[in-house]
Amino acid sequence: MRLVIETAPGADVHPxxxxxxxxxxxxxxxxxxLLDSPATAATWLTERGLAPAxxxxxxxxxxxxxxxxSALRDLFTAAVRHEPPPAEALSVVNTALTRVPTAAELHWDPARGLHRSVPHPTDQVVDHALGVLAADxxxxLTGADAARLAACDSRPCQRFLVRGGRRQWCxxxxxxxxxAARAYARRSPERPVDLSPL
Structure with a gap:
């Protein structure tokens, strides 16, 4: 059975x-x-058009x-809390941004002569996907939606969303x-805390 997950607001336009x-x-x-294995990671990338089927x-x-x-979660958490971003997270994102090849390299092979080729196809797919995700x-984090970036207000959820209107949840x-938790808290009388020694 496949797990169906509702997309958080903003995730449909921000991969x-x-x-x-x-x-x-x-x-x-x-x-x-959703990325716990190479197969699930490949499926995740494919479903978002970031890797071939x-x-x-x-x-x-x-x-x-x-x-x-992990780096993006650190950056989003810092942004939501209005804190400086962790340097390591910035480094991971910047590395992903700069690893995307812009052109096939020129190589020499005695049998083929001069030719152009791309790095290992799997690396190229992953570098491209990481570059697209990091750029987005x-x-x-720097565009018009930055001020609307928020963390879901429902615990234990740890997802982020781009807030629209008064929506507080992903x-x-x-x-x-x-x-339901708020309604339960209103209906339940506050119980006194027993501070007596055991």
Whole structure:
């Protein structure tokens, strides 16, 4: 059975935000990582048009995608809290931005002579995807939507969203959970805390 996840507001136009939200924490601390293996990472990239359907990734590629996700989460968290961004996270994003090849390199081979070729196809796919995701996140953090970037107000959710109007949650499910918790808190009488020694 395939897990169906509602996209957070803004993630449909900001793939960098979608990447940051690719690890989910549900009530009870259940974590779902949409990039937990090379196969799931390849599927995630393919579904977003960032890799061809026949792309095969290796663990090192999936690890690079998860590292970018971690850096983006650090940058988004700092932005939401109005704190300076971590230098290491900036470095990871800048590396992804600068690794995208702009042209095929010129090579010499005695059998083929001078020819142009691209790096290993898998590396090229991953470098391209990382570059697109990093560029989008940089645009989000410095563009018109930067002031609307927010963290979901429903706990334990750890996703980000681009706030539209008064919406405070990344999904209807998180909104329902937060409203139910508030209603329960209003109905439940405050219980005194027993501070007596055991």
């Amino acid at each position: 960098g935000l979608d990447l940051a939200n690719s690890v989910l924490v549900a009530p009870g601390g259940v974590v779902t990582d 026949d792309a095969v990734l290796y663990e090192i590629c999936a690890g690079r995608l998860r590292a970018l996700r 996140a940089a645009d989000l 999904s209807v499910r998180c909104g329902d959970r937060a409203r």
